[in-house]
Amino acid sequence: MAEKNIFEEIKSFINDYGNYFTFTAALKEKGKNYKMPEVIADVNSGNPKSVDAPDVKKDNLNYLQDIVVNNCVKCRLSEKRKNIVFGEGSPDCRLMFIGEAPGADEDDTGRPFVGRAGQLLTKIIESINLKREDVYIANVIKCRPPGNRTPSDDEIECCSGYLREQVRIIKPRIICTLGKVPMEYIVGKDKGIISRVRGNEYKYEGIPVIPTYHPSYLLRNPSAKREVWEDMKKIRDSYL
Numbered sequence: 001m002a003e004k005n006i007f008e009e010i011k012s013f014i015n016d017y018g019n020y021f022t023f024t025a026a027l028k029e030k031g032k033n034y035k036m037p038e039v040i041a042d043v044n045s046g047n048p049k050s051v052d053a054p055d056v057k058k059d060n061l062n063y064l065q066d067i068v069v070n071n072c073v074k075c076r077l078s079e080k081r082k083n084i085v086f087g088e089g090s091p092d093c094r095l096m097f098i099g100e101a102p103g104a105d106e107d108d109t110g111r112p113f114v115g116r117a118g119q120l121l122t123k124i125i126e127s128i129n130l131k132r133e134d135v136y137i138a139n140v141i142k143c144r145p146p147g148n149r150t151p152s153d154d155e156i157e158c159c160s161g162y163l164r165e166q167v168r169i170i171k172p173r174i175i176c177t178l179g180k181v182p183m184e185y186i187v188g189k190d191k192g193i194i195s196r197v198r199g200n201e202y203k204y205e206g207i208p209v210i211p212t213y214h215p216s217y218l219l220r221n222p223s224a225k226r227e228v229w230e231d232m233k234k235i236r237d238s239y240l
């Protein structure tokens with residue numbers, strides 16, 4: 001029953017963002033060979049297979065990235081971006097990190113968390129005996145806000161549907177939000193400031209969420225690493 005709901009959701013998502021066949025025809029014209037994600041094919045045939053198979057998750061993330069997100073001009077952040085930073089990692093991960101938005105290094109490369117803060121995040125991941133490629137890393141906002149300013153509420157509202165769809169496809173066991181913006185979006189602004197909220201458990205799309213500090217904050221405030229380590233231990237011991 002739960003699977004049926006998600007097929008319906010994906011179907012309406014496709015309807016919201018455009019016709020699948022129009023997009024694939026356009027891609028073929030450009031010489032890009034695109035494989036129809038199995039879940040989409042199965043929705044069309046009325047004979048759905050498991051959306052939890054790792055190859056189906058991978059196809060659906062590729063679909064979301066290539067067909068829906070990669071040409072997005074839904075908000076003003078499209079004007080100055082160099083690259084859309086969709087997210088990267090294992091589509092079948094247990095742990096998903098959610099940050100705020102790309103910075104300059106991420107905008108240059110199209111990859112999330114590759115600057116100094118990203119290197120620290122890699123160390124944090126390794127501290128719980130995982131590799132970076134074992135987890136999935138994405139941001140609430142996919143294009144860099146000019147000057148690394150905080151994204152506005154309307155930009156978050158415009159872009160956050162993509163993140164929600166990533167979470168629905170990946171279905172991690174646990175989500176860890178990094179910093180204030182993703183904490184407020186996922187957990188709610190009414191829950192309090194991040195120093196009170198971090199380390200507690202919440203839910204998003206039915207998935208447990210534990211907020212912690214952003215690695216950039218740790219670069220400025222190394223003493224907060226101890227609290228992040230506590231949060232990581234909790235994630236490791238309870239969900240991995």
Ligand code: SF4
Pocket residue numbers: 069072073074075076077078084141142143155158159
């Ligand atoms: S920030 Fe999100 S909604 Fe805005 S243009 Fe980029 S991908 Fe589209």
